[in-house]
Amino acid sequence: MTSTLVLARTSATWQQADLDERGVAVAERSALGTTASVVVWPPHELPRALDAVDRQLVALDRQASRFREDSEISQVNSSESHSFFLSEGLAELLATALAAAELTDGLVDPTVGGALIAMGYDRDFSSVRKSRPDAPTVGTPAPGWASIELDGRLLRRPAGMVLDLGATAKGVGSDRSAHAARNSMDGGGVLVSLGGDLAVAGESPQGGWPILVAEDPLGDQRPSGHVVRFNRGGVATSSVVCRRWRRGDRTLHHIIDPRTGEPAQAHWRTATVAAPTCAHANAASTALIVGGDDALDMVTAAGLPARLIGDDGSVRLIGSWPDHDGGELVAPAVDRLGSRVMVLRGAR
Amino acid sequence: MEKLPYETDPERSSRYAGDTGRRPSTAETVRNDGLRKIRRMSNWSLAALVVGIGATTGALAAATQSKAVGTAAVTTTAGTPTSAAGAVQGGPTLGSPVATTSASGVTVSAAAQQGGSPSPANSGRVTPTGSGDS
Numbered sequence: 001m002t003s004t005l006v007l008a009r010t011s012a013t014w015q016q017a018d019l020d021e022r023g024v025a026v027a028e029r030s031a032l033g034t035t036a037s038v039v040v041w042p043p044h045e046l047p048r049a050l051d052a053v054d055r056q057l058v059a060l061d062r063q064a065s066r067f068r069e070d071s072e073i074s075q076v077n078s079s080e081s082h083s084f085f086l087s088e089g090l091a092e093l094l095a096t097a098l099a100a101a102e103l104t105d106g107l108v109d110p111t112v113g114g115a116l117i118a119m120g121y122d123r124d125f126s127s128v129r130k131s132r133p134d135a136p137t138v139g140t141p142a143p144g145w146a147s148i149e150l151d152g153r154l155l156r157r158p159a160g161m162v163l164d165l166g167a168t169a170k171g172v173g174s175d176r177s178a179h180a181a182r183n184s185m186d187g188g189g190v191l192v193s194l195g196g197d198l199a200v201a202g203e204s205p206q207g208g209w210p211i212l213v214a215e216d217p218l219g220d221q222r223p224s225g226h227v228v229r230f231n232r233g234g235v236a237t238s239s240v241v242c243r244r245w246r247r248g249d250r251t252l253h254h255i256i257d258p259r260t261g262e263p264a265q266a267h268w269r270t271a272t273v274a275a276p277t278c279a280h281a282n283a284a285s286t287a288l289i290v291g292g293d294d295a296l297d298m299v300t301a302a303g304l305p306a307r308l309i310g311d312d313g314s315v316r317l318i319g320s321w322p323d324h325d326g327g328e329l330v331a332p333a334v335d336r337l338g339s340r341v342m343v344l345r346g347a348r
Numbered sequence: 349m350e351k352l353p354y355e356t357d358p359e360r361s362s363r364y365a366g367d368t369g370r371r372p373s374t375a376e377t378v379r380n381d382g383l384r385k386i387r388r389m390s391n392w393s394l395a396a397l398v399v400g401i402g403a404t405t406g407a408l409a410a411a412t413q414s415k416a417v418g419t420a421a422v423t424t425t426a427g428t429p430t431s432a433a434g435a436v437q438g439g440p441t442l443g444s445p446v447a448t449t450s451a452s453g454v455t456v457s458a459a460a461q462q463g464g465s466p467s468p469a470n471s472g473r474v475t476p477t478g479s480g481d482s
Binding site: 041198 | 438441442444446449450
């Protein structure tokens with residue numbers, strides 16, 4: 001890697017990137033508090049792909065953003081009611097979150113919303129005050145995903161429970177967007193990134209989609225990433241090195257351990273996972289940060305390749321994760337998370 | 349083993365062939381033999397026709413299938429359509445990374461990765477900014 005890494009400066013409208021690679025077209029814009037990127041081949045399919053991705057992003061934001069008062073999940077969170085009839089989109093997002101909770105034995109839990117708010121993450125991260133003199137309240141364990149009932153589109157949850165789908169929603173968004181974009185195109189393939197959560201659909205470029213796996217794109221002295229190529233499914237990274245803020249004398253981050261309601265005492269500071277879907281990869285990478293070895297057993301049993309970076313910067317490769325630059329990253333074909341979502345959605 | 353009566357009794361056999369009991373004339377016998385022969389030939393023809401149709405259908409099906417394998421999309425468990433002939437058909441060869449997976453929610457501009465610069469995309473669509481960090 002010789003190029004300099006900088007933060008994307010994107011706007012609300014798509015900006016097409018001028019790349020050395022002529023076989024693909026790339027566009028980026030800000031979305032969901034982060035950056036959305038769409039990479040398409042053949043390049044002339046880009047406009048159609050962007051339209052399709054736009055529709056998915058707008059829908060996702062309206063369904064699941066905790067930081068929009070008018071979003072569906074905000075209305076659920078602020079309601080004193082116990083029962084809700086959800087939109088198809090939010091029901092799918094919640095089913096994915098519950099399936100992830102089940103699959104990770106509760107290490108990833110959509111009921112951590114209250115804990116996140118207590119820690120100060122109560123608005124879009126760009127608006128979160130990065131330093132406040134007052135100490136955060138002591139965390140309390142999350143109510144727990146098992147107290148939620150989802151039957152098709154009918155949700156029952158204890159009043160006052162605040163849902164947060166942050167550990168899976170971006171992954172679902174990448175999956176949805178990639179498939180929607182591909183379906184809008186006449187052929188070829190597409191890669192969608194939402195804040196670094198990647199999903200692909202359609203045919204891959206020859207040898208696969210080359211992606212950079214980097215811990216910290218800010219370009220400081222941390223170990224640089226490496227390049228892998230993947231052909232199917234999704235790749236996601238969770239980390240505690242970014243999205244940090246201070247309250248009193250404590251440095252906090254956004255990955256909450258549901259068992260304590262506090263920011264996770266991370267066993268690894270960064271975890272990257274490849275899986276049959278980006279949602280699955282996102283759930284697994286979050287679980288690795290929260291659960292350490294407990295989650296590692298699950299990830300290994302599921303055959304998910306992973307790349308872990310310890311506090312000391314040491315890199316550990318799990319499963320079939322390639323050990324050389326340009327190696328092929330192969331996610332398993334069997335989507336256990338998706339199967340569970342189907343059951344929760346009533347499509348047995 | 350005792351044989352059943354009509355297995356050895358020509359009279360009964362002929363009655364079973366539809367005779368009324370009287371002895372057939374020579375002309376009738378010749379006509380019956382002819383009809384029997386025609387019936388037998390028809391059966392063979394029918395059998396041959398069935399086999400022929402079967403073989404033709406099978407050959408056509410095989411040809412159609414082998415043609416379809418080259419272009420058909422299959423759905424994986426993840427719901428991703430991929431080429432049945434593999435993921436490397438006809439795609440470009442890319443030398444540099446086109447996306448980054450990194451610390452949560454922070455991304456690198458693809459243009460920045462490759463030293464390029466962004467320009468407005470030609471979709472011409474203005475979309476409201478998502479204000480949430482889902």
